[in-house]
Amino acid sequence: MASKGEAEGLALIQKGLQSLKDVNTPHVFVVMGASGDLAKKKIYPTLWWLYRDGLLPPETHFVGYARSKLSVQDIFKKAEPFMKVKKGEEAKYEEFQKKNKYVQGSYDGTQDFSKLNKAIEEIGSCNRLFYLALPPSVFQSVTLNLKAVCLAKGERWNRVIIEKPFGHDLESSNKLSEHLAALFKEEELYRIDHYLGKEMVQNLMVLRFGNQIFGPIWNRDSIASVVITFKEPFGTQGRGGYFDEFGIIRDVMQNHLLQILCLVAMEKPPSTEAEDIRSEKVKVLKCIKPITMENVVLGQYTGDPEGEGDAKQGYLDDPTVPKGSVTPTYACAGLFVKNERWDGVPFILKCGKATNERKAEVRIQFREVPGDIFTKGELKRNELVIRVQGGQGEAVYMKMMVKKPGMSIESTESDLDLTYNRRYKDMKFPDAYERLILDVFCGSQINFVRSDELKEAWRIFTPLLHTIDKNKPKPVLYKYGSRGPKEADELLRHLDFHYTGTYEWNAPYSQL
Ligand code: NDP
Numbered sequence: 001m002a003s004k005g006e007a008e009g010l011a012l013i014q015k016g017l018q019s020l021k022d023v024n025t026p027h028v029f030v031v032m033g034a035s036g037d038l039a040k041k042k043i044y045p046t047l048w049w050l051y052r053d054g055l056l057p058p059e060t061h062f063v064g065y066a067r068s069k070l071s072v073q074d075i076f077k078k079a080e081p082f083m084k085v086k087k088g089e090e091a092k093y094e095e096f097q098k099k100n101k102y103v104q105g106s107y108d109g110t111q112d113f114s115k116l117n118k119a120i121e122e123i124g125s126c127n128r129l130f131y132l133a134l135p136p137s138v139f140q141s142v143t144l145n146l147k148a149v150c151l152a153k154g155e156r157w158n159r160v161i162i163e164k165p166f167g168h169d170l171e172s173s174n175k176l177s178e179h180l181a182a183l184f185k186e187e188e189l190y191r192i193d194h195y196l197g198k199e200m201v202q203n204l205m206v207l208r209f210g211n212q213i214f215g216p217i218w219n220r221d222s223i224a225s226v227v228i229t230f231k232e233p234f235g236t237q238g239r240g241g242y243f244d245e246f247g248i249i250r251d252v253m254q255n256h257l258l259q260i261l262c263l264v265a266m267e268k269p270p271s272t273e274a275e276d277i278r279s280e281k282v283k284v285l286k287c288i289k290p291i292t293m294e295n296v297v298l299g300q301y302t303g304d305p306e307g308e309g310d311a312k313q314g315y316l317d318d319p320t321v322p323k324g325s326v327t328p329t330y331a332c333a334g335l336f337v338k339n340e341r342w343d344g345v346p347f348i349l350k351c352g353k354a355t356n357e358r359k360a361e362v363r364i365q366f367r368e369v370p371g372d373i374f375t376k377g378e379l380k381r382n383e384l385v386i387r388v389q390g391g392q393g394e395a396v397y398m399k400m401m402v403k404k405p406g407m408s409i410e411s412t413e414s415d416l417d418l419t420y421n422r423r424y425k426d427m428k429f430p431d432a433y434e435r436l437i438l439d440v441f442c443g444s445q446i447n448f449v450r451s452d453e454l455k456e457a458w459r460i461f462t463p464l465l466h467t468i469d470k471n472k473p474k475p476v477l478y479k480y481g482s483r484g485p486k487e488a489d490e491l492l493r494h495l496d497f498h499y500t501g502t503y504e505w506n507a508p509y510s511q512l
């Protein structure tokens, strides 16, 4: 049984879907790379949840494609641990499984793609969605073959969903963009950055542009610094081979954190239409100069001999990581948006693996109160924190000064606290992938990255990445389970982020 909040959420999405003019048209969702990790952990489970909740067009079919000799049953067996099938859902799950097919084929042979096309044609005339859950090495041949053999014609549409990495620097990304632009129209391409599907990332637009109180203070006059943080309490866990090629800057900072920065810093778009929002994001990116090494700290985790389980293993102990690798697993970087609103305000992007907690947040630190009349040192800077994940879940809180309750007139730190799981108790927050896949069905590109955004993002990071690739600076070591290197705190201090260590949060009784 869905809770009240869940049912309300579902009804809303279903209403949105009904308004789609082609909701009753058959659709096929093709998972390219169906045998892989992403397909197993994210794509198949997401498709199942959407199907279970009746959020997909009623006539939707699914086709997996990969090189391995597999059956639909094999795919489902692999994905089973991530599907979270509840008691009572078995029949629906069975029904979902029956809507699936699998086609085995290579990524470079047109013949095999004809087999795939045949399997799609058996479904009948349908809109086609292709999810490319594939390594970059086969990207070009797969898209060429899809274009040559597998696209719907006439009144039916095609949409191609692309996973990162979108290249590894400006040049390779531009090459990929040119390749794709020669095959598909921009409105057919959906470049996923799953952070754009997260509840609190989407909330940034409403918080900023739906509240009169924030407009006048959202600028260099009131804001001293902005810190955007991503932390994970685990290391590469056998995924080191992939990670080592990219490092944390390409894995998280250049995409997830930079996208959040855009939403924090952009001007108000003329409307909530995808092109209006994406154009504002591009304008912000254009105002950012390439990052230089002097505003960067790189780190790599070492094992903690006193830690438990995985924590004993440093990055270099991962057998899939090349010996002596200097790939950063932590990075902290200061960026500046040189425009009238933000000139001089540091935007600090901070991300790390194997740290002390799982957390993603935006922290906006305001300037000191001018002309302080209180006891020296009592007043602390206000902070607005938008917590995307971690701690007790999604939250927005404003750290502020109040009079210490009682007879004295001393001031003390307190907060206005909106903790989502308390305020919206029964509400189901859809997973980022659920929202994004649904967006593709609905043809909404708001939460997908446009090619010019991508180009700007790589322009900002490429010189730094090339310097790192060429000079191989030794990252500062930090212990698994720590907050990261102390050099990052020094950089933050230098970039005008004040940490006082005086704030204490009192969890409400219901959360203790
Ligand atoms: P703090 O003042 O404790 O920390 C502020 C920031 O300073 C953190 O982001 C932390 O970043 C950073 N920091 C910590 N130590 C240092 C250091 N030595 N030098 C430089 N920077 C440092 O405030 P918080 O807002 O983090 O709140 C404290 C706790 O209360 C948190 O656990 C928070 O989740 C909780 N809280 C929960 C609320 C809710 O659930 N609604 C509301 C308010 C607070 P880093 O990530 O690098 O560690």
Ligand code: BG6
Pocket: 232, 251, 252, 360
């Ligand atoms: C992915 C990165 O894009 O995001 C991973 O490749 C990272 O390294 C993941 O772990 C984090 O996503 P989330 O949604 O768990 O915060």
